[in-house]
Amino acid sequence: MISPEAFRPYAPRMSLAAIEADDDAALARRIIARAPARDAAAEQELCRRLGPRIRLYGLKHLRSEAAAADLMQDVLIMLLTKLRDGGIREPERVASFALGTARQAVIDQRRGGRRRTQILEAFPLDLTPQDEQPDEPIDAARLAGCLQALPERERSVLVMTFYDDRPADAVAAQLNLSAGNVRVIRHRGLERLRGCMETAGGTA
Amino acid sequence: MTRAAPCNTSSQELLEYWLDEQPDETREQHLEEHLFACASCTERLQAIVGLGAAIRRVFAAGALNVVLPESFINRVKDAGFRVREYKLEPGGAVDCTITPEDDFVVSYLRAPLRGINRLDVLIEDQTIGRLRANDVAFDPNADGLVTVTSSVFLRTLRHSQQRVRLVAVDGTNERVIADYTFNHYPS
Numbered sequence: 239m240i241s242p243e244a245f246r247p248y249a250p251r252m253s254l255a256a257i258e259a260d261d262d263a264a265l266a267r268r269i270i271a272r273a274p275a276r277d278a279a280a281e282q283e284l285c286r287r288l289g290p291r292i293r294l295y296g297l298k299h300l301r302s303e304a305a306a307a308d309l310m311q312d313v314l315i316m317l318l319t320k321l322r323d324g325g326i327r328e329p330e331r332v333a334s335f336a337l338g339t340a341r342q343a344v345i346d347q348r349r350g351g352r353r354r355t356q357i358l359e360a361f362p363l364d365l366t367p368q369d370e371q372p373d374e375p376i377d378a379a380r381l382a383g384c385l386q387a388l389p390e391r392e393r394s395v396l397v398m399t400f401y402d403d404r405p406a407d408a409v410a411a412q413l414n415l416s417a418g419n420v421r422v423i424r425h426r427g428l429e430r431l432r433g434c435m436e437t438a439g440g441t442a
Numbered sequence: 443m444t445r446a447a448p449c450n451t452s453s454q455e456l457l458e459y460w461l462d463e464q465p466d467e468t469r470e471q472h473l474e475e476h477l478f479a480c481a482s483c484t485e486r487l488q489a490i491v492g493l494g495a496a497i498r499r500v501f502a503a504g505a506l507n508v509v510l511p512e513s514f515i516n517r518v519k520d521a522g523f524r525v526r527e528y529k530l531e532p533g534g535a536v537d538c539t540i541t542p543e544d545d546f547v548v549s550y551l552r553a554p555l556r557g558i559n560r561l562d563v564l565i566e567d568q569t570i571g572r573l574r575a576n577d578v579a580f581d582p583n584a585d586g587l588v589t590v591t592s593s594v595f596l597r598t599l600r601h602s603q604q605r606v607r608l609v610a611v612d613g614t615n616e617r618v619i620a621d622y623t624f625n626h627y628p629s
Binding site: 290291294295298334337376378382389393394395397398401402403405407414421424425 | 453454457458459460461462463474475477478479481484485487488491492493494495496497498499500501503505506507508509510511513514517518563575576577578579580581582583
């Protein structure tokens, strides 16, 4: 992979604290103000902030880690390109622009990924947020113990829900319960599970 | 541009969004606009998604004893997991094991469940002693109960016998539905 830093000169670096204190719109303004030069620190911080939001959106709608990672990269590339080219006139709407771009990219991915191929041919960049830390791992043994300690119904409903992210009505139909009842059981189970993990010193 | 949701979004609502339970598309779009503008809610949703993925991994690792419907087991099999299955009639006994190739061991305990509101499972095991699983999840219209026994636990067993009893509970009254016997042998 080629780093985006290879393509454009760096703008003078802001201090990290100053960058982190900016909101999304302020970061967008910095990037616009520096164009056609780059404010690499502002770009990186904006990617660090919006990257996880785009990735989650992709996971929700595409249900694939790989597809969500691709979506994140595509949307960040398009977002930074638009900012540098002056295509975003209202920097305070930068998050809305990212969402709109993500929505369109998901529609395009479902149509077969033609747009992605075109994007990567034009911008062969790696824009994975560099500061993104992997999620804090959950202690599997501890979680198994906490799940096993749940009331039977709660354990069944949580496994049925999260095995393949099933909504309450689908779980309810398999157990001859109402969807509302499943939501209550699920909610209680998750609360109890979080409490157990916190008591046991795990992360949940 | 639609109005963004306020930042008092509950974990329940975030989970409902994740599981496609939002009642309409407009509400889902409001929430997405909020999520894109709110790092805090994104982190909370990430935590929910991460916990769900961890539950999935723990289940897939065979670390849980859990009662599940037969249709769910069929999805597990369709996904490519290798499932060793034992089917028992009321009063039945079976010699059972787990091999290195098995991902799950599933028991189908045939029993008349119609009209039962609460079902408990009593276990008497030579290795772990007596256990009682209260108020298990079951479909009274099904012709029995399906249990998944922890593969992790089964792999630790030498020869062992386990008796299982299904009990219908109605207030303070209990009624035995059926007994089953598992004679486990290591593979």
